[in-house]
Amino acid sequence: MATAAAPWGEALRAHGYRITPQRQFVFEAVTDLGHGTPEEILAWVQSRSPGVNLSTVYRALEVLEEVGLVTHAHLGHGAPTYHEVDDEVHVHLVCAGCQEIDSVPAQMAQGFIDALERDRGFSTDIGHMTVQGLCRRCRAAGKSGRPRGVDRT
Amino acid sequence: MATAAAPWGEALRAHGYRITPQRQFVFEAVTDLGHGTPEEILAWVQSRSPGVNLSTVYRALEVLEEVGLVTHAHLGHGAPTYHEVDDEVHVHLVCAGCQEIDSVPAQMAQGFIDALERDRGFSTDIGHMTVQGLCRRCRAAGKSGRPRGVDRT
DNA sequence: GTAGGTGCAAAGATTTTGCAGTGCT
DNA sequence: AGCACTGCAAAATCTTTGCACCTAC
Numbered sequence: 001m002a003t004a005a006a007p008w009g010e011a012l013r014a015h016g017y018r019i020t021p022q023r024q025f026v027f028e029a030v031t032d033l034g035h036g037t038p039e040e041i042l043a044w045v046q047s048r049s050p051g052v053n054l055s056t057v058y059r060a061l062e063v064l065e066e067v068g069l070v071t072h073a074h075l076g077h078g079a080p081t082y083h084e085v086d087d088e089v090h091v092h093l094v095c096a097g098c099q100e101i102d103s104v105p106a107q108m109a110q111g112f113i114d115a116l117e118r119d120r121g122f123s124t125d126i127g128h129m130t131v132q133g134l135c136r137r138c139r140a141a142g143k144s145g146r147p148r149g150v151d152r153t
Numbered sequence: 154m155a156t157a158a159a160p161w162g163e164a165l166r167a168h169g170y171r172i173t174p175q176r177q178f179v180f181e182a183v184t185d186l187g188h189g190t191p192e193e194i195l196a197w198v199q200s201r202s203p204g205v206n207l208s209t210v211y212r213a214l215e216v217l218e219e220v221g222l223v224t225h226a227h228l229g230h231g232a233p234t235y236h237e238v239d240d241e242v243h244v245h246l247v248c249a250g251c252q253e254i255d256s257v258p259a260q261m262a263q264g265f266i267d268a269l270e271r272d273r274g275f276s277t278d279i280g281h282m283t284v285q286g287l288c289r290r291c292r293a294a295g296k297s298g299r300p301r302g303v304d305r306t
Numbered sequence: 307g308t309a310g311g312t313g314c315a316a317a318g319a320t321t322t323t324g325c326a327g328t329g330c331t
Numbered sequence: 332a333g334c335a336c337t338g339c340a341a342a343a344t345c346t347t348t349g350c351a352c353c354t355a356c
Contacts (some may be wrong), residue, residue: 005300016311018355038346043188053313058344060311074227074283081343093275104273120257122246130227132281136274171330172334190319206338211321234318266334 011067022052026060030070030082035092035101037079073128075101091129097138164220175205179213183223188234188245188254226281228254244282250291 008027017023018027022045029044030036036044042057061082064070071084075094081101090103106126107112116122161180162172170176175198182197183189189197195210200207214235217223225235228247235256243256259266259279 016310020311020355022312026190042156051313054345055314055347056312058279068160077212091170093269093273095287102273102275108268108272109265112262115261115284116246116257119261120246120255121292122255122286123292124158124284124286125249128285130283131269131277132226132274133275133277139274139276169335173330173336175337204338207320208322208339209337 008069011069012063015067017063017067020063021049022056023060023063025049025052025067026057027064030061030064031084035081035083037081041082064083071127073130075130089127091126091131091132093133093135095135095136096132097141100135102135159301161222164222165216165249168220170216174202175209176213176216178202178205179210180217180222181215183214183235184237188236190232190234194235226283228283237281242280244279244284246284246286246288248288248291249285250287250294253288256289 008024012019012023025045025048026041029041033040033044038054038061041061042052042054045052045057061070061072065072065082069085070082071085072080073092075081075092081092087150090104091106091109093102093104094100095102109129111128113126114126116124161177165172165176178198178201179194182194186193186197191207191210191214194214195205195207196204198210214223214225216223218235222238223235224238225233226245228234228245234245242259244259244262246255247253248255256290262279262282266277266279269277
């Protein structure tokens with residue numbers, strides 16, 4: 001039973017990394033949360049193992065990203081959000097009103113992506129694509145996105 | 154000649170803000186640079202007026218954004234990039250290889266945006282839309298985007 | 307047993323804020 | 332002349348790094 005590693009563990013092994021409970025918790029957090037910032041992931045992990053440190057979360061995410069288990073996207077502000085890789089590729093929709101994150105299947109953007117490829121030779125990293133805007137609910141509530149004032153486009 | 158304000162000045166006046174050389178420089182920097190981070194904007198401004206402080210740049214950008222002269226988008230990492238508002242609305246293309254920023258007219262994404270509107274009731278803030286990927290040059294050079302390794306999609 | 311991994315604390319980087327002096331209106 | 336704006340410096344965030352101890356293999 002020496003090498004009875006779970007599939008996610010395999011990925012670590014394959015890259016010469018060790019399997020540790022901290023890394024497992026971090027990966028589970030990402031999987032469970034769907035989308036999470038380092039802070040949110042830490043909170044989740046600490047609910048199982050209070051001693052885990054923020055820097056460990058950062059380092060674990062770095063490793064998990066390198067071995068291809070998770071990715072991150074930059075949504076609003078400066079908050080990087082991590083999510084699992086192996087589920088269906090999707091585009092992130094960030095609501096400027098409620099900060100909520102929605103996802104849509106990548107195919108919806110296919111035409112656009114093809115156009116970029118054709119016209120610019122630009123190869124899109126679909127999973128990192130971020131779309132800012134206002135969700136249905138916030139539009140109905142008449143929110144304008146940013147608190148300040150006029151926000152053209 | 155009391156109120157001989159330039160068009161950009163008008164916008165400030167209209168919102169009760171004063172016209173100052175610092176704000177003018179910051180706005181010129183944004184216009185001239187096309188895309189710029191606060192740091193880059195500071196550098197540009199200081200080339201004209203060395204005494205200007207970083208915090209002044211931040212405050213000026215905040216004001217200029219409020220009156221609708223500039224906007225910002227979050228491109229790679231945590232670097233907010235500011236650009237002029239009144240030119241044609243465009244989508245940002247960020248190359249993961251060379252960090253360069255390209256723009257494409259918003260119409261290219263129209264189909265996608267319409268689909269989001271139709272299916273999700275999501276109103277897209279086109280100017281803030283960010284697309285990560287690899288530009289033609291970096292693809293040719295065989296870059297993979299992130300230095301680390303595998304990067305799916 | 308050994309090298310990689312973790313926790314802790316300090317260092318960095320980036321953005322924000324308080325305050326007194328300055329300059330736009 | 333009044334009050335918003337600026338410069339400076341300190342505070343607040345968020346992320347990274349150095350080091351001694353611990354643990355997976």
